[in-house]
Amino acid sequence: MNLVMLTLAAPRALEEELLEQLLAHPEWASGFTRYEAEGGSHRGAPLSVQEQVRGRSARFAVQIVLEAEQAQTLLAHLKERFPKRDVAYWLSPVIEFGRLA
16 A cells, blocks of 8 residues: 555635535545644735734644545545645655554
């Protein structure tokens, strides 16, 4: 198995729509972890006044461990569905994945 971890970081305004896509496609994302995040970038959507003062924007992140081929299929789907510069992603190799029980 060639496992990878796909991490997606997006504005909170896209959270429900993005999570709905993951839930609608368990063949690609049978499970995921979602958490609060903050990001700082000179690219993407304009920042609110508060975000400009703080120097970062409120975001959320999702991590999914899956086969590398499935990750590419899921990314192609999401790129079509969310063609936005303020949705970032990265892939990391997973050495091992399992459950404690």
